């Protein structure tokens with residue numbers, strides 16, 4: 211097991227505990243999508259996995275070891291824009307490599323591959339202020355995957371992209387992780403995105419947070435997304451998950467107020 215969030219209790223100051231004995235695990239090479247209402251605690255789970263938050267009780271294990279402090283084995287793509295404004299796209303993307311002492315020639319090689327993957331090759335010398343919202347998201351994606359971490363934490367990474375580029379990024383992400391064997395923990399509000407990408411979908415809701423359902427997605431690692439979309443299984447899963455999310459929404463709202 212790569213990530214093991216085990217019986218964790220957590221709450222922000224002056225609030226009811228969001229997590230009361232919550233558990234979640236991700237296997238090596240597994241792509242897990244989290245679906246759940248806004249504010250239910252999905253980003254909080256990511257921050258626990260990244261070591262940015264500490265459980266009040268219970269533990270987070272990564273790669274078989276208890277996590278203490280920042281988890282340097284995950285590439286984290288958060289919702290916000292965390293590009294450094296004073297650095298070019300190239301500098302921003304290669305920063306994780308620089309911090310790890312990777313030599314320049316190797317950095318350049320990996321940069322070339324990463325900017326091509328996210329379609330930013332011609333924009334590598336620009337500054338973040340010169341990029342569109344979608345281009346910024348792509349730069350952030352490149353930065354989170356460039357050092358091949360064993361796990362990617364992705365918090366709504368493609369929300370701001372147009373439909374066409376989104377499709378390209380979906381297939382590229384799947385191809386990349388199928389090749390590298392990386393695990394992914396992926397937050398989305400988009401049911402179809404979860405079905406297209408994940409091996410397993412976890413639907414969350416309620417306060418304290420609980421798992422309402424876990425669904426295995428039967429399309430395999432070498433799926434062709436254009437084909438998946440036309441299957442009955444895909445259509446049935448979408449209907450089922452939509453209904454379940456409606457319930458999760460009602461459950462979470464009734465507890466928040």
Ligand SMILES: Nc1ncnc2c1ncn2[C@@H]1O[C@H](COP(=O)(O)OP(=O)(O)OP(=O)(O)O)[C@@H](O)[C@H]1O
Nearest residue numbers: 222223225228246247248249250251252253254255
């Ligand atoms: N730093 C913080 N201080 C206090 N409360 C917080 C903080 N961050 C999040 N919360 C609260 O904790 C709850 C869970 O937030 P979280 O961001 O984990 O939800 P989420 O499911 O990721 O939401 P969304 O889908 O809207 O991003 C929310 O009620 C939120 O208001």
